Amino acid sequence: MFLSNITLFLQIVEKGSLVAAARDAGLSPSTVSERLAALEAHFGVVLLNRTTRAISVTDEGRALMEGAKVILSEVEDLEARIRLGAQSLSGAIRISAPCDLGRAIVAPEIDQFLLEHPAISIELLLSDGYVDVVGQGIDIALRFGAITDSSLRVRTLSKKQRITCASPDYLKKHGTPSKPEELKNHNCLVMRFGENLDNIWRFGIEAKAPEETSLQTINVRGDRVTNDGELARQWCLKGFGIILKSELDVGPDIQTGRLIRLLTEYTPSSIPLQMLFPPSRAQPRRVREFADRLALRFQSTEFEFE
Structure with a gap:
């Protein structure tokens, strides 16, 4: 019953209310409330702050939530090894x-x-x-x-090059920029990451010696902004403008000629691809x-x- 009460607690947090968790678990709201109270009595702390409108997780509840996911996952793994064999x-x-x-x-x-x-x-x-x-x-x-x-566990995978590119149709109609500052005269497809607009593009100039490398910052603009990277890529493929994307996203398009790499002498700074895990x-x-x-x-x- 203890583990099932912890599982129910996680359902309450995920669903955002006792009523929704009760519906999902096939229980009555009063039963869910009683089992949550039993769990809080067991630990001697308040796990959830509850009002008539919403719930919020206390610090103790968040600690239980993080630890419980690990424990329940290990229980699932143990059950699988016993039932299905060690390799399952x-x-x-x-x-x-x-x-x-x-x-x-x-x-x-x-x-x-x-x-x-x-x-x-x-x-x-x-x-x-x-x-x-x-x-x-x-x-x-x-x-x-x-x-x-900083609380998340981070595994850095590799650094990937960012590439400025456009479709052949766009370049045929609007010309090919030869320097980063010429992007100001082009329609650039801009990404939004949450509240941040990715309209400041940075370019490093290739040089024979590292100390000669300089950085150019260009404030770009265009008639399309999106928070969906795949949509930005599709707009670019259709000839609507120029994008700045990771090589992972546009590499295949460049290799097949669907997109043309631009400003090859001005290399945008590489950015790390990272894998994040809960703490x-x-x-x-x-x-x-x-x-x-x-x-x-x-x-x-x-x-x-x-």
């Missing part, structure tokens, strides 16, 4: 990834992983904006750039194995450009 993996994995990266690379890896481990289930959440890894119960999150939440001390084996699979895939994904 089972349980759920929740993954967050940028939209185009998730579709192009993560989703095919999920397909293969599930073929090999049919007792696993995976939820893939695609978003180019901020994601609350702990609050949303994410097991693995993929993100580009610096990580501001727990242990990870279920299913999460570790899928994370290792993704890491190998990204390490082996390299593009050669002329």
Whole structure:
């Protein structure tokens, strides 16, 4: 009953209310309230602040939430090893990834992983904006750039080049920029990451010696802004403007000629691709194995450009 009460507590947090959790668990709201009270009495603390309108997790409740996910995952792994054998993996994995990266690379890896481990289930959440890894119960999150939440565990995969590119049709109609400052005269397709607009593009000038390298900052603009990286790529393919994207996103398009790489003498700064995990001390084996699979895939994904 203790573990089932902890599971119910996680459902309450995920659903946002006792009533919704009761509906999901097939219990009455009064039963859910009684079992939550029993759990709080067991620990001698308040786990949830409750009002007539909403609930909020206390510091003690958040600590229980983080630890409980690890414990329950280990219980699932133990049950799988006993029932199905030591080599079997089972349980759920929740993954967050940028939209185009998730579709192009993560989703095919999920397909293969599930073929090999049919007792696993995976939820893939695609978003180019901020994601609350702990609050949303994410097991693995993929993100580009610096990580501001120091509580998360970070595994840096590799640095990937950002590439300025456009379609042949766009360049035929509007010309090809030869210097970064000429981007001010072009329609640039801009990404939004949460509240931040990615309209400041930075370029390093290739030089014979490192000390000669300089940085150019260009404030770009255009008639289209989106928080979906895949949509920005599709707009670019249709000839609507110029984009600045990771080589992971546009590398195949450049190799096939669907997009043309621009400003090759002015290299935008590379950004790290990072894998984030909640701040727990242990990870279920299913999460570790899928994370290792993704890491190998990204390490082996390299593009050669002329």
